[in-house]
Amino acid sequence: GQQLNQSPQSMFIQEGEDVSMNCTSSSIFNTWLWYKQDPGEGPVLLIALYKAGELTSNGRLTAQFGITRKDSFLNISASIPSDVGIYFCAGLRSTGGTSYGKLTFGQGTILTVHP
Amino acid sequence: DAGVTQSPTHLIKTRGQQVTLRCSPKSGHDTVSWYQQALGQGPQFIFQYYEEEERQRGNFPDRFSGHQFPNYSSELNVNALLLGDSALYLCASSSTPLGEQYFGPGTRLTVT
Numbered sequence: 001g002q003q004l005n006q007s008p009q010s011m012f013i014q015e016g017e018d019v020s021m022n023c024t025s026s027s028i029f030n031t032w033l034w035y036k037q038d039p040g041e042g043p044v045l046l047i048a049l050y051k052a053g054e055l056t057s058n059g060r061l062t063a064q065f066g067i068t069r070k071d072s073f074l075n076i077s078a079s080i081p082s083d084v085g086i087y088f089c090a091g092l093r094s095t096g097g098t099s100y101g102k103l104t105f106g107q108g109t110i111l112t113v114h115p
Numbered sequence: 116d117a118g119v120t121q122s123p124t125h126l127i128k129t130r131g132q133q134v135t136l137r138c139s140p141k142s143g144h145d146t147v148s149w150y151q152q153a154l155g156q157g158p159q160f161i162f163q164y165y166e167e168e169e170r171q172r173g174n175f176p177d178r179f180s181g182h183q184f185p186n187y188s189s190e191l192n193v194n195a196l197l198l199g200d201s202a203l204y205l206c207a208s209s210s211t212p213l214g215e216q217y218f219g220p221g222t223r224l225t226v227t
Contacts, residue, residue: 006157033215042119042205042218043158088157092213101213102148102171105157 006089006106014114019076021109023089031092032065032072033103036085043088047074079113086110117142119208119219127225128196136191136222140208147189148216149181150205158205164189165212193224201226 006023013019023032031050035043047058049065049072056063060077072089089106120139128134140147146165150158160173164183183189187208193200203223207216 004157031213031215035218040221040223042220045215045217048215090157092216102160102163102173103150103158103207103216104160107157 004089004091004104004106006109008109010110012112013079015079015081017079019079021087022073023106024071025091028069029091029093033090034063034074035088038085081113081115084111084113119206119217121206121219121222123222125223129227130196130198132196133194134196136204138206138219139188141217144208144210145187146209146212147183148207149191152203152205163212170212196226198226
């Protein structure tokens with residue numbers, strides 16, 4: 001099935017460093033969501049974005065909805081060991097004449113933080 | 116406030132068997148979506164239920180079917196299981212079909 005292009009695939013960083021990841025698509029989305037998933041668990045919603053150009057923060061996390069509506073970015077500042085996990089972007093749009101959306105996910109970015 | 120719950124946590128089935136997975140949405144949510152997540156991949160949309168009807172479906176065969184009950188809980192049924200159906204099955208709920216989706220912990224299905 002269709003997936004968003006998420007990069008990088010993995011990151012190895014030192015505690016305290018900042019992290020950036022992004023997600024691109026050939027299609028327009030109305031909503032962008034960022035999730036974090038720990039092994040064996042379900043994804044946890046971090047940030048939701050609803051308007052092109054929107055910049056939203058949640059603690060040390062900041063995400064942006066791209067102006068073209070085809071991309072989104074997530075930044076994590078001053079990383080800590082508990083930031084370890086897999087980060088997924090997801091896009092949501094209404095399809096055709098209906099109002100029922102499905103989430104389309106990226107492949108995920110695996111983040112490793114060295115103390 | 117209880118979040119999304121799923122049962123069972125783990126399940127082992129044999130090829131050709133049928134399986135039913137269950138989901139209770141977050142309090143106040145009336146929409147349930149199901150996803151399949153293979154190892155190392157992002158979740159793939161199976162279908163979404165709203166007002167007890169399947170509203171949208173992803174690229175999954177008819178062997179995958181579902182149901183939503185009047186209390187908004189939902190079931191995912193998979194018939195004639197294949198080895199390739201082994202995956203983590205995730206349920207997500209939202210307050211509207213286009214609302215933010217909150218995921219449960221998933222059911223790990225292994226088909227042998």
